[in-house]
Amino acid sequence: MSTPRSGISAALLAVHTAALLVALYLWIPMYRRLVAGPGGYHPGAGVVDKLLFVVIVMQVCYWWRRNIPHAPPRPHVLLGHALLFISRLAFVFVGSSFSLFIVRAGDTSVSPWGLLISIWALFAIFCYVLELEALARPRLERTHA
Numbered sequence: 001m002s003t004p005r006s007g008i009s010a011a012l013l014a015v016h017t018a019a020l021l022v023a024l025y026l027w028i029p030m031y032r033r034l035v036a037g038p039g040g041y042h043p044g045a046g047v048v049d050k051l052l053f054v055v056i057v058m059q060v061c062y063w064w065r066r067n068i069p070h071a072p073p074r075p076h077v078l079l080g081h082a083l084l085f086i087s088r089l090a091f092v093f094v095g096s097s098f099s100l101f102i103v104r105a106g107d108t109s110v111s112p113w114g115l116l117i118s119i120w121a122l123f124a125i126f127c128y129v130l131e132l133e134a135l136a137r138p139r140l141e142r143t144h145a
Contacts, residue, residue: 009068013131016061020090020128023054023121031097034104048114051121058124062131073138080139087132094125 026047101118111116 005068006071008052011063011066012061012068016058016065016128016131019054019061020125023051023058023125024093026051026054027097027121030129031100034100035049048111048117052117055117055121055124058128062124063128065105065131074137080136083132083136083139086100087129087136090132092127094122094129095120 030047097118101115
């Protein structure tokens with residue numbers, strides 16, 4: 001049975017997911033540029049303000065959704081595994097991005113504001129990973145008759 005709270009929760013998750021996809025759309029060109037070599041002077045200057053907006057949306061969805069009580073989901077092993085797989089991929093991306101920041105710190109000029117927003121974006125993606133794991137874990141549990 002669907003309740004208004006479950007509808008709000010699902011909508012927040014959908015917006016959170018859409019915001020993550022927008023963040024990746026903004027982030028990947030900058031990531032590729034840094035992987036290819038020195039990023040130069042403020043490599044993400046054109047996307048910082050857009051990324052800030054997306055990160056705020058992600059964080060609002062995450063923290064608001066955490067305060068909504070959830071009914072325990074029905075076990076679904078395949079869905080649970082798929083959610084964990086996606087969460088692990090996102091976590092690998094966060095880890096590689098953070099490593100890339102450290103490697104390129106000496107040969108790329110980054111604004112303090114851009115660096116702060118980038119770290120906050122990585123944290124927001126980490127929160128999304130936690131959300132997926134929280135959705136996946138109960139689905140992996142087997143019920144015994």
